Amino acid sequence: MSNANAEAQRRWRQRQKEKKQQELKMPEAAGPGIFQTPFHQFFEEWWFGSDYDIALGLAGIETPVFKDDAGPQAYKRGDLPEGEDFHEHAQNSLGRAEVIAGCLITAAQDLASWINEYKKDEIKQRLKELEERDLSDPEAKKAALQEATRLNKMLDQLQKQVRITFPQWKVTG
Template identity: 35%
Template sequence: MVKTPAEYQRDYRDRKRRAQEARQDATRSFLRQPFFKFFKDDPDASSFEMSLDVAGIYPHQFEDDRDPKSATGEIEKGGYDDYVDHAGSIGRAEIMVANLLDAASQLAGIVNRYKRKEIEREEGRLHELADQATPEVRRVILNELTKLNRIVGLLDRQVRRSLPQWKIKEDD
């Protein structure tokens, strides 16, 4: 019997999931002390918690070695592979790092689009004013438009942040 494209796709995803599950964290066999105990004594733990607090996010507490789970439970219901090979408090920390980075990237994009939209609105307003302005006022408007153009150029840039490597797979 011939498979449908959906069946081929489902089989492909199953093979990919099984291959991902087979890959192990290269450091897992060396990890003896539970992460939550190490975290409690690490001098940077309070800096981590303070950074989240300043951002208005209740800091996660690493008080035990339970496995990662979503706050709403929806991830587990959906059958997603987000927690494959992530066990214990170290698994929670690894998941948190990846998702905080994703969240920061998404929020940065939203802020960027907001600022661009507001700049476009201001440019439109200035162009309307320039049509009816005196030569001196047009010069001021042109300077303002040049400044807005420079800001848009800065918003076109990407920001890089250096992070310590936190995940190493067997075949990396």
């Protein structure tokens, strides 16, 4: 019985995680009249040379700018699959900025996951190579044990999660 309950809990957590991911991409409606100055007017004087601009530039990514009050629909790449449009609530430059923030978080999470898997696979390969070495010489055996210890510590680090904090950017009425 406890296994069924644990499985139900896992499914519930997965649904909550998926819901949160969708909410990251969907701008909240704070109500009419709250945000009167278009976001693009506020942002246009601050973006160039900002950490936002510099970080994306260092990554080789062209910085999305806000030249008008168009929402994300106007900028969506044409090669993306059709389906449910999570941009339907994002009608202006503020909505587009919120969608970009959520999408950048999702992209960073996925890229970090790929890097993590790559590094774990490579470390495991090096451990396997150490096991296959001729360790009859005491000095070679000592060096191999030190290297195995170092590699296992790296694997332990890669098993951990990292928490990064952001200022709150979504509000509800």
